Amino acid sequence: MTEMSYRQALHDTLRAEMLRDESVFLLGEEIGIFEGSYKITAGLLQEFGPRRVRDTPISEEGFVGAAVGAAMLGLRPVVELMTINFSLLAIDQIVNHAAKIHAMFGGQAAVPMVIRTPGGGGQQLGATHSQNIEVYYAHVPGLKVVAPSTPADAKGLLTASIRDDDPVLVVENLALYNTKGDVPDGDHVTEIGTAAVTKEGTDLTVVAYSRAAAIALDVAHRLEDEHISVEVVDLRSLRPLDRETICASVRKTTRAVVIEDDWLSYGIGAEVAATIQEGAFYHLDAPVRRVAAAEVPLPYAKSLEHAALPHAGDLLAAIHETLDATGFAP
Amino acid sequence: MTEMSYRQALHDTLRAEMLRDESVFLLGEEIGIFEGSYKITAGLLQEFGPRRVRDTPISEEGFVGAAVGAAMLGLRPVVELMTINFSLLAIDQIVNHAAKIHAMFGGQAAVPMVIRTPGGGGQQLGATHSQNIEVYYAHVPGLKVVAPSTPADAKGLLTASIRDDDPVLVVENLALYNTKGDVPDGDHVTEIGTAAVTKEGTDLTVVAYSRAAAIALDVAHRLEDEHISVEVVDLRSLRPLDRETICASVRKTTRAVVIEDDWLSYGIGAEVAATIQEGAFYHLDAPVRRVAAAEVPLPYAKSLEHAALPHAGDLLAAIHETLDATGFAP
């Protein structure tokens, strides 16, 4: 184990996979000379040269699609999209091409590519630069979507994604890049399609992913002091979704709150809540509550932005209200 | 009232609104000379000329974005996207521009535009041409999304959408164009944001929209013979979502099934089920069941396509299982 930042874990993983496999290469805007908007790829152009670390023009549809084609010929491109917001420029290549090619051609071609991209608000970047639209990709058969919340998972899931023969979207988060944690040394692969119980508990389950999973863990630990035992399920994989781990937890705790950074309606939390009510119906003592962003284009002004996004306090409130609704007394 | 097809209702509404308001104009691929891929705009070029009925090149991002700009200057463009699948080429203009401009600029500009587009599978069009991705748009604050299931609603909702000052996506359905129904004569506006109870019932609520709402109504009528009283809620508006009408119905019937044409995970039905479990939790006698498409890129072969898409029989099965789970006997 080595303690490092989420950013470092991503960087080191890219480097390790490039060293391991000649067919792995990177492409994206400003990842080379500029060393990446968020410096994940710092130093890699120098080490591997422009063949393996390819700066692209501002042409998201073009270079994401180029990665699709390169992957069809057996390379393993790892694309950086500067933020998930810009993925909308390339979504046709992701949804109508990367996701479809394997099945639509009867299984003849695989598309072993990875798209890494950060989402998340809270940086005062305004309405078009603060979104969390991973649900768009999680919705699509043919894609896999993972969203690590810790440096260890960043390594484990990115490694798994690069080695996977399907197109995988790795959702990072601007607010997590500087967070630190222990990362297993050597080969470390986290299985795509599996959620993790990051803290065990008996009274209530909080389901979350990415930045919200870090908040959830923090809140759960804080609630220990109040003798409230919260279990935290970190989804890690949004597609496939590990429904059994979620429902098993709620069958045990009988209560659930979902928290996410995205807008409430039709967000990831909707699927989680729908899953719980179906898979743990007879165990559930209260409605599954969802904590999510206010449904407005995210404002720039700090005050408004803060009000619109979910924070630990919001999760605490929802937990307390859910416990209260069932007459829970610690 | 006049009986007419869903196609005719759309056509007549476009024509009526163009006659009523000089600022309403149409643009899209092949809507003029070709008279529209699905002939909704047949005859309108001839009647109104190329200024009001504008054929575009194959440039979805370009002409949808052009509609955004024209709307900012006060025109009321009604864009036809040939199918919702191609909306992915224009989604940046829809989600990052049309939806954001009003709020992001502090309410100074409005974007009174409409995008009409059909979705739906079952026509053997293959994986990229058979999608139902309205959930992408329903997720986004700043947009409004409606999905009429009858000729009357096609008229009422399209009229409301054209007269609305916000960007509205009108989701049509390939399988509905030839369906017939009574349409109110004269001015007929259906309020965006409201669901309709299209059949009253006491035993179970089916929630649906678009083609699935027509299936639901049909199934509900068939079940009368078995003395099962099904209430049907046709969402009509996906954003805003009329949660109260859904939950009021389920509070009464105590059971619910949601049916949609889209893939299950993260579909419209997820939000509906999540809503019901929150808003009717204490009334619900069984888990909310979801009937939805199998989660694969839709195959071309008839047999596979049929197996992957939901049909009346699937809804019947889910209704019966839900009733059985609660020991219901008609």
Place this chain on the structure above:
Amino acid sequence: MAVPQKRSGRTPRARAATAPASAPSVRPGAPKRRRSGAATPSGPSGPPAPGTDASGDTGTIPSVSSGLAAEPPQVLADYYRQMVLVRVFEQRAAEMYTRAKIGGYCHLNLGEEATVVGLMAALERTDYLFTTYREHGYALCRGIDPGRVMAELFGKATGVSGGWGGSMHLFDTDARLLGGYGIVGGQIPPATGAALAIAYRSDPGDEAEAVMCLMGDGTTNIGAFHESLNLAAIWNLPIVYVVVNNGLGMGTTVQAASGEPDLYRRGGAYRIPGVRVDGDDVIAVRDAARQALHSARAERQPMLVEAVSSRLRGHSVVDPARYRSPEDTERARRLDPVPTLRSHLIETGILDLAAVTKIEAEVEDVVTAAVTFADESPPPAVADLFAHAYATPVPNTPHRLPADALMVSEP
């Protein structure tokens, strides 16, 4: 046999135009002009091809003959056979569509046979092909068994894509046909990426692999065209973009859709040399494509080839094309490359009537056999619905049919 009757001889049009005065915009080392291979220059004949506006090109457009005369008879016979194969296959496909054996959308190469055959003749077996939804002919001329192509149209398990793709989505790994694509322009970025993979792994050279990416005229107006050509230019990729200009999107003309209707010039925005060729002239098409492919494989100079032909029918099988003027329809018929080549072969004595008729009869049998094969093949098994969901299995992938409960919840 459905090939139209022999008609009075028509001099085949043959013309290749390079992007004008593009000397300063051609990269060092890139050829500044290309000609189709044929030796004897001759002026264009017949009405100007759709999209042609050569008025400003005085002195810069070399006009060359098609070079039919220089070809060995066996080669011409083979090209004719292929053109007839495409013709008959497509006519039969239209018929099968009407009989509901084929579903969905079905776009035919009728009228484009010379372009199809010429382009495919230019490719090496090691080259990769990306194409559009209008691609039956390309699959056939790439050597794929007609039965497997027809079976795909029928949605059968024996089809090239196992019945998963249908008419718009033919794919064959061995033939390096890397797909027909239904999203307009959607094939262009992946094709460009395939060329990137070639450049990533191997050096340029006369034997190097290259990619051919086909698209229609209307497709040059979409963003992916622009982004992809630019990538190919700055990365020096071995790719030839071919615009199959049949004059129409669905009902929209090139002139109405494109600010620069001389589509071969659009490469100028990326310093990609462009060449226009008569798409009704199989030899001219082949030679132009071959030269372009040579630049791509030997010099890593991406190229743009525009082949001008006509669509004989509607956009797809179900389109009656009422928007077309009688003159335009008549013009397309007059330019029809199949009877034109037939007449030429017979008139010049390259093949006699008996030989031509024999080819036609053989093709007829091949297509009939293809239909029988398709008809008798089984559909894909419903049990295999999830067989191609993912290439790498992981836990929790959904395998649920529409009526299945999400999971079992017990009271």
Place this chain on the structure above:
Amino acid sequence: MAVPQKRSGRTPRARAATAPASAPSVRPGAPKRRRSGAATPSGPSGPPAPGTDASGDTGTIPSVSSGLAAEPPQVLADYYRQMVLVRVFEQRAAEMYTRAKIGGYCHLNLGEEATVVGLMAALERTDYLFTTYREHGYALCRGIDPGRVMAELFGKATGVSGGWGGSMHLFDTDARLLGGYGIVGGQIPPATGAALAIAYRSDPGDEAEAVMCLMGDGTTNIGAFHESLNLAAIWNLPIVYVVVNNGLGMGTTVQAASGEPDLYRRGGAYRIPGVRVDGDDVIAVRDAARQALHSARAERQPMLVEAVSSRLRGHSVVDPARYRSPEDTERARRLDPVPTLRSHLIETGILDLAAVTKIEAEVEDVVTAAVTFADESPPPAVADLFAHAYATPVPNTPHRLPADALMVSEP
């Protein structure tokens, strides 16, 4: 006052280049060449501007003087004042960002002042402007109160966009500034649509409205550029696309990003005439833009103007620009248009040192007042979070804060 010291005189570069040999690709009636207004031709001086590759343009590029000499002193003084305003405002913005008064991304016009002022001087009040996230200067020169601009950067209710937009999203209805946009290329289709609205409602003419759409050099590589210019061309829209070429995307050079690095030529793919102008020469920029706007408004001929200048700092306030060579940085400093114009004004006696200093002092006060206004303004009220959610209210729009229950469910 932060304007760099007076330096030894530098002859201002002034050059305008038209798209080369584009005669055949210009529509009938469209002007085949444009020149900046100035009368005396003179050769380019100084090193070639970034992205300049005129080697193949021999004989086709008219070089003209900037015409500074011909301008009334009052006009030049006003332009200088505006350039200094942009300069000082941006420097103060950088400072305020460091002091955390401004958040998010913050992109400055430092180095582009002559382009900013020249372009805005060419616009009529009735014209519409669409721009990018690098737009503070344009807002100021469009006449918007600096206090309201700074307040927007501070995220205050008094800001031009009410605090909702921030640095990247300035908007002002009265000034017809229809937005700064943060998605690269995202502004181009809406700007094109605004021009469509003008054409829909009114006739061309000398007084007609037009649209100016700004973008960076890197932006010419995105699909929206291609699609939009094509629409403008086929629909004859009154729009001028301006590429503000500062030589860099973020750290990527024009040469690395664009197959055709002579960006003004990229209009050729749509028969849109292009002109390149020295972006450090306020008069040349203004005149080129004015002429282009004239074509747009009077002839409905869309135009492309490329203004070449340099970015003095990093891509945004937080970018230390380590990727830039010392030579490149030094070059940008040398070309800095603000001290250049200052020197020129003084050396030619148009303004004396006292007048220049007075302008600078006044601007300093204006910016200080803007900061004070911004600082003292209130933030938007949290109660107004849903105020701009929709323009037309309908039932059931969500008004829920993150911790709110979706709806009340009672046992």
